[in-house]
Amino acid sequence: MTLTRQAPAPSTTEPALPAPRGPLSAAVLDALRTGGRPGGALDAVPDDVYGEDAQLTLYCLYELHYRGFAGVDPEREWDPELLTVRRDLERAFLARLREDAPVDDVRGPADVDAEMAGLLTEPTDADGTGVSHHLLRDGEPWQFREYLAHRSMYHLKEADPQAWVIPRLHGAAKAALVTVEHDEYGSGDPERVHARLFAAMMRAAGLDDGYGAYLDLAPAETLAEVTLMSMFGLHRALRGALVGQFAAVELTSSPGSDRLVRAIARMGLGPEVAEFYAEHVEADAVHEQLVRRGVIRPLLAAEPELAADVVFGVRASSFLAERLERRLLGAWGARATSLREPLPPIG
Numbered sequence: 310m311t312l313t314r315q316a317p318a319p320s321t322t323e324p325a326l327p328a329p330r331g332p333l334s335a336a337v338l339d340a341l342r343t344g345g346r347p348g349g350a351l352d353a354v355p356d357d358v359y360g361e362d363a364q365l366t367l368y369c370l371y372e373l374h375y376r377g378f379a380g381v382d383p384e385r386e387w388d389p390e391l392l393t394v395r396r397d398l399e400r401a402f403l404a405r406l407r408e409d410a411p412v413d414d415v416r417g418p419a420d421v422d423a424e425m426a427g428l429l430t431e432p433t434d435a436d437g438t439g440v441s442h443h444l445l446r447d448g449e450p451w452q453f454r455e456y457l458a459h460r461s462m463y464h465l466k467e468a469d470p471q472a473w474v475i476p477r478l479h480g481a482a483k484a485a486l487v488t489v490e491h492d493e494y495g496s497g498d499p500e501r502v503h504a505r506l507f508a509a510m511m512r513a514a515g516l517d518d519g520y521g522a523y524l525d526l527a528p529a530e531t532l533a534e535v536t537l538m539s540m541f542g543l544h545r546a547l548r549g550a551l552v553g554q555f556a557a558v559e560l561t562s563s564p565g566s567d568r569l570v571r572a573i574a575r576m577g578l579g580p581e582v583a584e585f586y587a588e589h590v591e592a593d594a595v596h597e598q599l600v601r602r603g604v605i606r607p608l609l610a611a612e613p614e615l616a617a618d619v620v621f622g623v624r625a626s627s628f629l630a631e632r633l634e635r636r637l638l639g640a641w642g643a644r645a646t647s648l649r650e651p652l653p654p655i656g
Contacts, residue, residue: 323379324521327369331355331362337369337394341381347390358401359632364529364536367402370395371539375466376520399540406537410624415617418609424620425601428560434568440634441568443641450576452641454514455648458523459531459633463538464507464585465520468493470535473542474551478608485603486552489559489596506585513581515655526648530633537629541622549615552604553622557630559596566590 326342329335333355336348355363372378373386385391414420432438434445444453463470468490478486495501508518517523541551566589573583609616640647 323377323381324372324519324524326378326381327365327524329362330365331360333362333394334366334369337366337391340391341369341378341385344382344385347394354397354401358398358405359529359533361529363398363402364532367395367398367536367540368524368532370398371536371543372521374539374543375469399544402536402540406625406628407621410621410628412617412621412624415620417613417616418606421605421609421616421619424623425556425560425605428557428623429597431564438638439565440637441565441572443638444572445568445575448572448576448641450578451652452637452647453572453576453578454516454652455646456637457511457514457516458526458648458652459637461507461511461516461518461523462521462527462531463535465504465518466535467504467507470538470542471551471555473539474548474555477545477548478552478604480611481607482552482604482611485599485607486555488603489555489599492596501588503585503588506588510582510585513579516652523648526650526652528636528647528649530629530636533629534626534633537625547618547622549608549612549618550622550625552600552608552615553619553624554626555622556600556605556619557623557626559600563590563597 326338329338333353339345340347357363369378370391373381373383373391377383377386415424432442434442440456444456471486472490475483475487475490491497493503495503495505499505511518538551538554541547541554566586569586570583570590573579573586605619609619637647646652
């Protein structure tokens with residue numbers, strides 16, 4: 310089945326503000342929309358910091374540091390009251406993650422090596438239970454399109470959250486991380502920027518490739534993976550956790566990308582849909598070596614006290630990824646959409 314309808318060309322404008330999902334996001338979004346001060350609903354962090362209201366609020370506050378939103382004054386990026394809200398949400402989010410992804414067993418660099426080795430252990434195609442395994446064995450085109458809509462929340466800003474950590478590193482670790490980021494940004498060729506390749510794949514699959522186009526459809530589980538990266542990247546104190554998160558992505562991406570390339574071929578979606586993942590089969594196999602040997606080893610040689618933070622970044626990232634996988638596979642197993650609302654049909 311070849312998807313032929315092309316979505317509009319990529320947009321470089323700021324995305325629209327999303328609809329609120331609770332009292333906190335309503336107060337923050339109203340302040341951004343009107344230029345006013347946040348309201349009294351900002352006094353309390355939602356009990357469920359993984360939930361829709363908290364995660365949408367945190368995502369939107371972080372987005373002020375990326376492209377912002379249409380009609381929102383860029384100066385709101387550094388609004389003291391909004392930053393206070395962000396700080397309170399971050400503290401609650403981080404505390405919950407430390408409970409759900411503990412690192413009490415980490416004592417030094419040797420434990421980081423063991424954690425990295427665990428990431429490289431891959432189940433066979435027949436035994437794997439993750440999303441890429443499902444799409445390869447049993448996935449349908451509508452499920453693959455949903456998967457792209459979820460992933461667009463990260464991949465259309467791919468490499469940007471990790472770029473925040475560059476000035477927080479030094480020496481060999483910085484040089485190696487910049488090498489990986491250089492590849493993510495197309496090695497100087499704007500046509501090969503990975504976010505642009507993802508946008509082209511979305512168009513080929515009949516999706517809107519506009520930055521943030523699916524924010525209203527993306528559930529909290531999807532947003533949490535992105536807010537995690539932004540939180541780690543924007544805090545110097547969490548630089549080790551950001552390196553761990555980046556390692557978790559790079560060490561596991563190549564086999565999953567290979568499965569997705571084969572899944573696309575099995576579904577008959579056309580080679581233009583596969584280019585992004587085909588690029589990542591080879592690129593991330595190289596990046597895995599660079600991150601392990603070029604970034605993590607010199608970082609821990611210089612700052613061995615960051616070992617627990619690196620492992621925390623791996624485990625927190627994996628924990629949130631598993632939450633999203635459960636949502637996708639649970640919904641698809643029930644023949645239901647994994648998004649907050651179904652995607653519009655191709656036509």
